[in-house]
Amino acid sequence: MTGRAKKRGVWIALGAFASAGALGTLALLAFGDSARTRWLARLGSDAACYALGLEAEAGARGAPDFAAAAAWYRKASGHADAQLALARLIADRHIEESQPGERAALLEAAAEQGNAAAQRALAELLLEAGPEREADALGWLGRAAEAGDRDAQYELGARRMRAEGASADAAAAARWLRLAAEQGDARAQRALGEAYALGRGVAAEPVESLRWYRAAAEQGDARASVEVARRHAAGTGVAASAAEAVAWYERGAQAGDAEAQSELGYAYATGNGVARDYELAGKWLRSAAEQGHAVAQNRLGGLYTERSLTADPSEQLPDWAREAIRRGMKVPDALLAKSVTERSADAGDASDAEAVKWFLAAAEQGLAAAQLNLAVAYELGRGVERDPQAALEWCTKAAEQGLDLAQMRLANLYAHGGEGFPRDLALANAWLQRAAEAGSAAAQVALALRYANGTGVAVDLREAARWLERAAEQGSADAQASLGLFYAEGRGVAKDPARAAAWYQRAAEAGHPEAANRLGRIYLEGLGVERDAAAAIAWYQRSAEQGYVPAQLNLGALYFEGRAVEKDDARAMLWFRRAAEAGNGMGQINLGIGYFKGQGVARDLVAAHMWFTLSDANGADQLRARVEPKLSR
Numbered sequence: 313m314t315g316r317a318k319k320r321g322v323w324i325a326l327g328a329f330a331s332a333g334a335l336g337t338l339a340l341l342a343f344g345d346s347a348r349t350r351w352l353a354r355l356g357s358d359a360a361c362y363a364l365g366l367e368a369e370a371g372a373r374g375a376p377d378f379a380a381a382a383a384w385y386r387k388a389s390g391h392a393d394a395q396l397a398l399a400r401l402i403a404d405r406h407i408e409e410s411q412p413g414e415r416a417a418l419l420e421a422a423a424e425q426g427n428a429a430a431q432r433a434l435a436e437l438l439l440e441a442g443p444e445r446e447a448d449a450l451g452w453l454g455r456a457a458e459a460g461d462r463d464a465q466y467e468l469g470a471r472r473m474r475a476e477g478a479s480a481d482a483a484a485a486a487r488w489l490r491l492a493a494e495q496g497d498a499r500a501q502r503a504l505g506e507a508y509a510l511g512r513g514v515a516a517e518p519v520e521s522l523r524w525y526r527a528a529a530e531q532g533d534a535r536a537s538v539e540v541a542r543r544h545a546a547g548t549g550v551a552a553s554a555a556e557a558v559a560w561y562e563r564g565a566q567a568g569d570a571e572a573q574s575e576l577g578y579a580y581a582t583g584n585g586v587a588r589d590y591e592l593a594g595k596w597l598r599s600a601a602e603q604g605h606a607v608a609q610n611r612l613g614g615l616y617t618e619r620s621l622t623a624d625p626s627e628q629l630p631d632w633a634r635e636a637i638r639r640g641m642k643v644p645d646a647l648l649a650k651s652v653t654e655r656s657a658d659a660g661d662a663s664d665a666e667a668v669k670w671f672l673a674a675a676e677q678g679l680a681a682a683q684l685n686l687a688v689a690y691e692l693g694r695g696v697e698r699d700p701q702a703a704l705e706w707c708t709k710a711a712e713q714g715l716d717l718a719q720m721r722l723a724n725l726y727a728h729g730g731e732g733f734p735r736d737l738a739l740a741n742a743w744l745q746r747a748a749e750a751g752s753a754a755a756q757v758a759l760a761l762r763y764a765n766g767t768g769v770a771v772d773l774r775e776a777a778r779w780l781e782r783a784a785e786q787g788s789a790d791a792q793a794s795l796g797l798f799y800a801e802g803r804g805v806a807k808d809p810a811r812a813a814a815w816y817q818r819a820a821e822a823g824h825p826e827a828a829n830r831l832g833r834i835y836l837e838g839l840g841v842e843r844d845a846a847a848a849i850a851w852y853q854r855s856a857e858q859g860y861v862p863a864q865l866n867l868g869a870l871y872f873e874g875r876a877v878e879k880d881d882a883r884a885m886l887w888f889r890r891a892a893e894a895g896n897g898m899g900q901i902n903l904g905i906g907y908f909k910g911q912g913v914a915r916d917l918v919a920a921h922m923w924f925t926l927s928d929a930n931g932a933d934q935l936r937a938r939v940e941p942k943l944s945r
Contacts, residue, residue, distance in 0.1 A: 346364075346367065346372075349363050349364060350364065353384070353387070358387075358388040358389070358390055358391035358394065359388070359391065360388075361384045361385070361387040361388035361391070361394065362384070362385065362388040362391045362393055362394040362397070364384040365380075365381045365382070365383075365384035365385040365388065365394060365397060365398075366381070366397070368380040368381035368384060369381035369397070369401070378401055378406035378407055379407065381397075381401065382398055382401055382406075382407045385397050385398035385401070386398060386410075392421070392422040392425040392426070392427040392430060393422070393427065395418040395419070395421050395422035395427075395430065396418070396419070396422045396427055396429055396430045396433065398418050399415045399418040399419045399422070399430070399433065400433075402414065402415040402418075403415060403433075415437070416434070416437055419433050419434040419437060420434055423452060423455075426455075426459065428456040428459050428460075428461035428463075428464055429456075429461075429463075431452045431453070431455050431456035431461075431464065432452070432453065432456050432461065432463060432464050432467065434449075434452050435449040435450070435452040435453045435456075435464075435467070436449070438452070450468065450471070450472075453467055453468040453471070454468060457488055457491070460491075460495075462491070462492040462495040462496075462497045462500070463492075463497070465488045465489070465491045465492035465495070465497070465500065466488070466489065466492040466497050466499050466500040466503070468485075468488045469485045469486070469487070469488030469489035469491075469492060469500065469503065470485070470489070470499075470500075470503055471485075472484055472485035472488065473485035473486070473489070473503065473507065473512065473513065481513075482507070482512045482513030483513045483514075484513070485507075485512075485513050486504065486507050486512070486513030486514045487513075489503050489504045489507065490504055493524060493527070496531070498527075498528040498531040498532070498533040498536070499528075499533070501524045501525070501527045501528035501531070501533070501536070502524070502525060502528040502533055502535060502536040502539070504524040505521045505522070505523075505524035505525035505528065505536065505539060506521070506539075507521075508520045508521035508524065509521040509539075517549075518543070518548045518549030519549045519550075520549075521543075521548075521549060522540065522543050522548070522549035522550055525539040525540045525543070526540050529560065529563065529564075532567060534563075534564040534567035534568065534569035534572060535564070535569060535571075537560050537561070537563045537564035537567070537569070537572060538560070538561065538564045538569060538571050538572045538575070540560045541556075541557040541558070541559075541560035541561040541564065541572070541575065542557070544556040544557040544560060545557035545585075553585070554579070554584050554585025554586075555585045555586065556585075557579070557585055558576065558579050558584075558585040558586045561575045561576040561579065562576055564576075565596055565599075570599075570600040570603040570604070570605040570608065571600070571605065573596045573597070573599045573600035573603075573605070573608065574596070574597060574600040574605050574607050574608035574611065576596045577592070577593045577594070577595070577596030577597035577598075577599075577600065577608065577611065577612075578593070578597070578611055579593075580592040580593035580596065581593035581597070581611065581615060581620065590615065590620045590621055593615060593620070593621075594612065594615060594621045597611050597612040597615070598612060601670060601673070604673075604677070606673075606674040606677040606678075606679040606682065607674070607679065609670040609671070609673045609674035609677075609679075609682065610670065610671060610674040610679055610681050610682040610685065612670045613666075613667040613668070613669075613670035613671040613674070613682070613685060614667070614685070616663045616664070616666045616667035616670070617663075617664065617667040617685070617689075617694070619663060621663070621666075622662075622663045623662040623663045623665065623666035661694075661695070663695075664689070664694045664695030665695045665696075666695075667685075667689070667694075667695050668686065668689050668694075668695035668696050670682075671685045671686040671689060672686055675706060675709075678713070680709075680710040680713040680714070680715040680718060681710070681715065683706045683707070683709045683710035683713075683715075683718070684706070684707060684710040684715060684717060684718040684721065686706045687702075687703045687704075687705075687706035687707035687710065687718070687721070688703070688721075690702040690703035690706065691703035691707075691725075700725075700730040700731040700732055700733070701730075701731065701732040701733070703725070703730075704722075704725055704730070704732070704733055707721055707722045707725065708722060711743060711746075714750060716747040716750060716751075716752035716754070716755055719743045719744070719746055719747035719750075719752070719755065720743070720744065720747055720752070720754060720755050720758065722740075722743045723740040723741070723743040723744040723747070723755075723758070724740070725740075726739045726740035726743065727740040727767075727768070737767065737768025738768055740768060741759070741762055741767075741768045741769055744758055744759045744762065745759060748779060748782075751786070753782075753783040753786040753787070753788040753791065754783075754788070756779045756780070756782050756783035756786075756788070756791065757779070757780065757783045757788055757790050757791045757794070759779050760775075760776040760777070760778075760779035760780045760783070760791070760794070761776070761794075763775045763776035763779065764776040764803075764804075772804075773798075773803050773804030774804045774805075775804075776798075776803075776804055777795070777798050777803070777804035777805045778804075780794050780795045780798065781795060784815065784818075787822070789818075789819045789822040789823065789824040789827065790819075790824070792815045792816075792818045792819035792822070792824070792827065793815070793816065793819040793824045793826055793827035793830070795815045796812045796813070796814075796815035796816035796819060796827060796830065797812070797830070798812075799811045799812035799815060800812035800830075800839070808840070809834075809839045809840025809841075810840040810841070811840075812834070812839070812840055813831070813834050813839065813840040813841045815827075816828075816830050816831045816834060817831060820851060820854070820855075823858070825854075825855045825858040825859070825860035825863065826855070826860060826862075828851045828852075828854045828855035828858070828860070828863065829851070829852065829855040829856075829860055829862055829863040829866065831851045832848045832849070832850075832851035832852035832855065832863065832866065833848070833866070834848075835847040835848035835851060836848035836876055845876035845877070848876055849867070849870065849876060849877050852866050852867045852870070853867060856887060856890070859890075859894070861890075861891045861894050861896045861899065864887045864888070864890045864891040864894075864896075864899065865887070865888070865891050865896070865898055865899060865902070867887045868883075868884045868885070868886075868887035868888040868891070868899075868902060869884070871883040871884035871887065872884035872888075872902075872912075881906070881911050881912030882912045882913075883912075884902075884906075884912055885902075885903060885906045885911075885912035885913050886912075888902040888903045888906065889903050892923060892926075897927040898927075900923045900924070900926050900927035901923070901924065901927045903923050904919075904920045904921075904922075904923035904924040904927065905920070906920075907919040907920035907923065908920040
């Protein structure tokens with residue numbers, strides 16, 4: 313073939329290429345340079361016009377030329393990608409519509425050609441128009457999703473999962489989310505993990521939930537990393553591992569997620585799953601706190617309150633002083649001290665002031681725990697000037713959110729009264745009642761004691777017993793021990809030694825020393841149980857070793873008398889000594905008698921006199937009067 317024939321063949325091919333119009337833009341540009349593309353555009357190639365529009369929009373010849381880009385896109389009148397690009401320029405306000413409704417018309421034309429991105433954009437535009445167009449919008453999303461567009465599949469699934477009423481279809485939502493998730497969409501993977509966690513549209517399945525959360529997290533989804541960490545911490549769908557939880561929190565924290573940073577900081581503060589490191593705890597909590605994370609702000613304040621972190625007093629300086637120090641300039645100490653005082657408003661220690669700063673930030677966001685911490689700071693004057701009225705106000709805010717500790721503290725404030733508010737036992741009991749009815753075992757015990765003692769209410773032992781039983785069933789050892797006493801004495805309930813023994817047993821096994829001491833007597837005397845001397849000694853010993861003085865006296869007396877156990881004066885004196893050293897007058901008298909008689913210890917009249925004398929200050933002077941005359945012999 314001659315050169316002229318070859319050249320003519322190329323032009324024929326180019327003409328055919330231009331007339332096709334539907335060939336890809338990249339293929340077109342590969343066929344020749346920009347000049348050839350322009351030549352094809354003049355021949356009427358939509359693909360060439362679209363390519364030139366992209367070139368103008370990208371600023372291939374300098375600054376982006378949106379007007380030129382729009383002109384080329386408009387020339388590619390039947391090209392779906394050009395229609396979508398032109399609609400995008402209008403949406404981004406780079407150009408004005410040539411006529412009202414042009415953007416919608418362009419999107420619809422492209423969408424009708426099967427362009428999934430246009431179908432999604434059209435759906436968004438219809439949703440902006442109001443609820444009356446929602447059905448049409450979901451229809452377009454559905455067409456894109458059916459065509460395999462993963463973004464549309466995610467959007468459709470997410471919207472249907474959030475929907476309420478007639479449009480709600482969690483099962484369909486889960487199916488769309490799965491399709492997008494299987495294509496690797498991290499958002500859909502996280503949403504599917506949530507669906508399996510909550511049993512929405514699918515059966516609740518912790519293992520499957522973790523699988524999808526992990527898939528999203530491994531793509532760098534920080535929120536999914538937090539969910540994976542939580543499941544490792546709680547052992548949900550996987551064996552519990554605090555260390556593994558920390559590793560996943562670390563991934564989320566490094567990605568900037570405030571929740572992950574807060575949890576990672578807390579792990580370093582508590583040493584849970586990682587070596588305790590307050591410096592790292594402070595670093596991560598501060599990072600989350602500065603993002604406005606209320607829980608992190610409250611935790612950071614707590615570290616300053618307990619002195620796990622300490623604030624540099626220079627942080628309280630005004631900006632000019634910090635800048636002077638940074639430059640190495642000498643700032644007079646007196647001026648520094650004056651500045652710190654002015655900035656801290658006589659608040660005291662810089663760490664307390666730093667704590668209050670973070671408590672306040674979290675409290676103003678409505679975090680009840682921070683509001684309570686701020687109330688305590690005002691009540692005690694730590695980090696701020698003491699202000700009982702401010703303490704009452706912040707405590708009330710926390711209590712009104714249902715925080716039982718705040719409700720109990722508020723009850724205590726009203727029970728004693730303060731500056732600016734009078735003592736009000738009725739209001740104190742009302743707050744206790746709210747906490748008790750919400751299920752706080754501690755409040756239930758406190759309310760029971762008020763009914764038992766008639767504090768602010770009429771004495772009502774039956775009501776006291778009712779509240780004790782509610783707290784006892786929740787596992788409160790204090791309530792169990794008190795309920796045991798009520799059944800033992802028939803206070804507010806029918807006397808029932810067996811039930812008394814059962815409640816004492818539960819409390820004692822939970823580590824309540826007074827209950828263990830009472831249980832010792834029950835087994836010793838067979839009150840509601842079979843007599844069991846060994847069990848009696850065991851329970852007395854358990855209570856005594858916990859430092860409970862009455863048990864120490866009882867155990868000493870049993871060894872001294874040889875009752876239920878072989879007589880052992882030395883052991884008796886050992887337990888009397890423990891009680892004596894705790895300041896108990898009876899223990900001091902008994903130990904003094906031992907020294908006076910040389911019973912269980914070497915005879916020592918000076919030691920006897922010392923213990924008898926000490927007992928005077930502890931209410932044992934009458935017993936001492938019966939023994940002291942023998943000291944002169």
